[in-house]
Amino acid sequence: MISLAELQRHIDSGELSPDAAIARSCDAIDAQDKTIGAFVCRSEKPRAAGTGPLRGVAVGIKDIIDTSEFPTEMGSTIYRGWQPRADASVVMMLKQAGATIIGKTTTTAFAATDPTATLNPRNHDHTPGGSSSGSAAAVAAGMIPLALGTQTGGSVIRPASFCGVAAIKPSFHLLPKVGVKCFSWTLDTVGLFAAGVEDLAHGLAAMANRPELLGDATNSTPRIGLVTQEFACAPEAASEEALRVAGVAAERAGASVRAIALPEIAAEAWRIHTTIQQFEAHQAFAWEYRANYDAMPPLLRGRLDESEHFTPADYEEARAIAVRARAALAETFEEVDVFLTFSAPGAAPKGIDWTGDPRFNRLWTLMGVPCVNIPAIIADGGLPVGVQVIARFGDDAGALKAARFVEKALKRT
Amino acid sequence: MISLAELQRHIDSGELSPDAAIARSCDAIDAQDKTIGAFVCRSEKPRAAGTGPLRGVAVGIKDIIDTSEFPTEMGSTIYRGWQPRADASVVMMLKQAGATIIGKTTTTAFAATDPTATLNPRNHDHTPGGSSSGSAAAVAAGMIPLALGTQTGGSVIRPASFCGVAAIKPSFHLLPKVGVKCFSWTLDTVGLFAAGVEDLAHGLAAMANRPELLGDATNSTPRIGLVTQEFACAPEAASEEALRVAGVAAERAGASVRAIALPEIAAEAWRIHTTIQQFEAHQAFAWEYRANYDAMPPLLRGRLDESEHFTPADYEEARAIAVRARAALAETFEEVDVFLTFSAPGAAPKGIDWTGDPRFNRLWTLMGVPCVNIPAIIADGGLPVGVQVIARFGDDAGALKAARFVEKALKRT
Numbered sequence: 001m002i003s004l005a006e007l008q009r010h011i012d013s014g015e016l017s018p019d020a021a022i023a024r025s026c027d028a029i030d031a032q033d034k035t036i037g038a039f040v041c042r043s044e045k046p047r048a049a050g051t052g053p054l055r056g057v058a059v060g061i062k063d064i065i066d067t068s069e070f071p072t073e074m075g076s077t078i079y080r081g082w083q084p085r086a087d088a089s090v091v092m093m094l095k096q097a098g099a100t101i102i103g104k105t106t107t108t109a110f111a112a113t114d115p116t117a118t119l120n121p122r123n124h125d126h127t128p129g130g131s132s133s134g135s136a137a138a139v140a141a142g143m144i145p146l147a148l149g150t151q152t153g154g155s156v157i158r159p160a161s162f163c164g165v166a167a168i169k170p171s172f173h174l175l176p177k178v179g180v181k182c183f184s185w186t187l188d189t190v191g192l193f194a195a196g197v198e199d200l201a202h203g204l205a206a207m208a209n210r211p212e213l214l215g216d217a218t219n220s221t222p223r224i225g226l227v228t229q230e231f232a233c234a235p236e237a238a239s240e241e242a243l244r245v246a247g248v249a250a251e252r253a254g255a256s257v258r259a260i261a262l263p264e265i266a267a268e269a270w271r272i273h274t275t276i277q278q279f280e281a282h283q284a285f286a287w288e289y290r291a292n293y294d295a296m297p298p299l300l301r302g303r304l305d306e307s308e309h310f311t312p313a314d315y316e317e318a319r320a321i322a323v324r325a326r327a328a329l330a331e332t333f334e335e336v337d338v339f340l341t342f343s344a345p346g347a348a349p350k351g352i353d354w355t356g357d358p359r360f361n362r363l364w365t366l367m368g369v370p371c372v373n374i375p376a377i378i379a380d381g382g383l384p385v386g387v388q389v390i391a392r393f394g395d396d397a398g399a400l401k402a403a404r405f406v407e408k409a410l411k412r413t
Numbered sequence: 414m415i416s417l418a419e420l421q422r423h424i425d426s427g428e429l430s431p432d433a434a435i436a437r438s439c440d441a442i443d444a445q446d447k448t449i450g451a452f453v454c455r456s457e458k459p460r461a462a463g464t465g466p467l468r469g470v471a472v473g474i475k476d477i478i479d480t481s482e483f484p485t486e487m488g489s490t491i492y493r494g495w496q497p498r499a500d501a502s503v504v505m506m507l508k509q510a511g512a513t514i515i516g517k518t519t520t521t522a523f524a525a526t527d528p529t530a531t532l533n534p535r536n537h538d539h540t541p542g543g544s545s546s547g548s549a550a551a552v553a554a555g556m557i558p559l560a561l562g563t564q565t566g567g568s569v570i571r572p573a574s575f576c577g578v579a580a581i582k583p584s585f586h587l588l589p590k591v592g593v594k595c596f597s598w599t600l601d602t603v604g605l606f607a608a609g610v611e612d613l614a615h616g617l618a619a620m621a622n623r624p625e626l627l628g629d630a631t632n633s634t635p636r637i638g639l640v641t642q643e644f645a646c647a648p649e650a651a652s653e654e655a656l657r658v659a660g661v662a663a664e665r666a667g668a669s670v671r672a673i674a675l676p677e678i679a680a681e682a683w684r685i686h687t688t689i690q691q692f693e694a695h696q697a698f699a700w701e702y703r704a705n706y707d708a709m710p711p712l713l714r715g716r717l718d719e720s721e722h723f724t725p726a727d728y729e730e731a732r733a734i735a736v737r738a739r740a741a742l743a744e745t746f747e748e749v750d751v752f753l754t755f756s757a758p759g760a761a762p763k764g765i766d767w768t769g770d771p772r773f774n775r776l777w778t779l780m781g782v783p784c785v786n787i788p789a790i791i792a793d794g795g796l797p798v799g800v801q802v803i804a805r806f807g808d809d810a811g812a813l814k815a816a817r818f819v820e821k822a823l824k825r826t
């Protein structure tokens with residue numbers, strides 16, 4: 001994989017020109033993407049910017065995010081050839097920081113569950129996960145150092161776990177969603193994929209112009225609460241093992257690690273994630289679903305068919321539960337700095353018909369808290385399995401710092 | 414003006430066909446819009462739906478709201494001829510309820526302050542207000558029974574007050590913003606204009622599929638708190654008089670009316686509305702401002718130039734104040750059912766170079782609470798001056814009910 005932070009150091013020192021860095025990504029895409037299928041379209045003559053912290057950094061943009069220089073087809077024939085006029089805010093943030101938009105990456109249709117043809121770079125017989133399939137796969141295959149995705153259920157953390165890359169779903173609204181196709185306005189969150197946690201921090205700090213996300217030099221050891229999310233049912237053995245290994249590694253490296261119980265309302269919040277997602281999806285996809293029913297991606301259409309029964313009262317009740325759960329969760333964070341939990345139920349499922357289950361991600365998306373995936377173990381078939389570090393709302397710096405600690409601890413094992 | 418509720422009764426009883434109702438609006442637009450200039454573009458062959466509570470209702474849509482059958486030009490040359498693929502969610506809600514989208518109404522550029530050429534139907538020498546200029550003017554001139562606008566500062570309630578129509582800015586996110594051009598995601602709220610409060614209730618209930626917004630038959634008298642928003646400086650004499658007259662009328666009709674003090678933090682929240690609006694606007698308009706600087710509407714560009722200094726830390730602090738103010742405001746609503754306050758500093762200013770001052774609206778937009786404008790008095794020059802009824806977050810039914818009470822009381826005076 002291409003480390004963004006290392007690339008920046010080579011560029012800063014003059015060893016590598018920004019244009020050469022972009023050319024390297026172009027070559028890697030040429031070599032690999034025929035097999036992997038991570039890109040929907042690519043820049044014909046990508047050029048590096050001369051300034052900015054992300055000069056020389058080739059970025060892939062999930063194809064539900066508007067781009068003024070590329071079509072934005074949302075993984076659906078309904079938007080075939082669709083060319084937005086404006087760049088989404090997050091695309092402009094990247095451009096302002098000097099990044100080069102190298103192309104658009106595959107997405108499940110409308111970032112729901114109808115899969116793409118993208119393969120998992122770690123094992124081509126397996127899904128890369130979704131919905132941000134192409135972004136996770138392009139970083140994992142070493143094509144690009146940075147990619148944007150979005151998460152409504154588990155669409156950033158899950159594919160990152162399946163592909164063995166680092167990823168962050170930042171605090172809700174840290175990155176703006178203007179120009180990002182809406183699935184659920186309460187849940188949709190823009191996230192980043194990169195080789196490692198330091199790379200995520202460099203990318204996010206440059207985009208958001210928040211240097212505090214780079215972290216400080218202090219070597220403090222985090223207080224980690226192990227969370228098993230019983231309400232989401234047990235994970236497979238591989239994810240159990242990933243969490244165990246990560247916990248042991250962190251403890252050996254000096255962290256305090258102990259099991260922690262989530263407030264009771266967390267289970268209820270986890271359950272009503274679907275109510276909020278589907279009630280809002282019916283409004284967000286009203287034109288697609290009502291005026292283009294036959295052309296709708298079949299899995300998404302089926303889920304909308306099944307969820308027509310949610311009423312405004314169901315939705316209000318669900319929102320009230322979410323508010324109470326956020327407050328209760330904030331209290332739990334007085335006991336520990338971060339949670340450590342499963343990123344997915346197991347390694348990437350076989351085949352590319354199904355992108356996997358977001359059940360260990362839903363609660364955290366609804367809570368709006370920052371989540372960072374770190375690859376923890378390699379399971380059968382060479383498939384990576386990650387764990388996620390979760391901090392309190394707004395503490396993205398803390399999430400990144402603790403994730404870096406765990407990542408480093410895992411490398412020692 | 415065309416009363417939506419009355420129109421519905423005529424259609425329900427068979428006195429008027431839905432197509433005849435639409436034709437009536439077409440004729441009124443033909444007769445008046447050459448002078449008023451409320452429409453940007455119109456449906457060539459509008460047809461009524463055969464079913465739905467809003468069949469026969471011609472609706473004007475503010476031109477920052479995406480429509481699949483009309484261009485959406487945002488009042489700016491940057492979007493000249495721009496044709497969205499999809500309808501915004503609120504447009505689909507109207508279509509689902511049987512309404513006919515009759516055309517797009519004028520908007521200040523990007524719903525900021527650069528004015529349109531629209532005239533105030535009550536006095537052509539005056540502004541109709543903004544940013545939802547065309548929507549307020551088209552309803553006021555009796556062209557259409559219903560129009561959609563948006564409010565980020567005071568862009569629904571203020572033009573309604575200036576034009577002498579009823580309007581509601583519902584609770585934040587009661588109406589979805591998918592497909593509505595973003596200015597500030599924390600503040601932007603879709604609202605409705607209609608002849609009277611009953612008409613608003615019928616329109617909103619049908620759109621949102623929430624019959625409870627129609628209100629019940631009970632004749633309860635509201636507990637009203639008079640609020641003068643000292644932090645926003647004193648209003649002109651006309652608005653002082655409008656509030657006095659409305660308060661007296663409500664009291665005579667049996668309401669309990671007393672002055673009420675807002676929690677101290679309200680003043681602080683009012684002040685930081687600008688921080689949130691401008692910090693988010695820099696992100697929301699990043700493409701327009703950075704990639705199209707010369708083509709930007711000059712007043713908006715100037716405000717963006719002036720507000721580049723806001724930092725993420727300023728923004729976080731402002732958001733924290735907003736959260737605390739919302740909690741404090743909820744407590745104040747334990748003492749009264751609704752607030753009654755100024756809709757604008759006075760009657761519509763002379764000329765069409767300036768759409769007026771949103772200083773009496775900002776706090777309520779930031780608080781996300783439902784606000785309803787009711788015309789209260791006619792000032793010099795035949796210019797109407799409104800007052801606004803404000804209820805707690807989520808109590809849109811209560812806001813509409815109390816506003817209907819005050820509207821009825823005012824008609825008796």
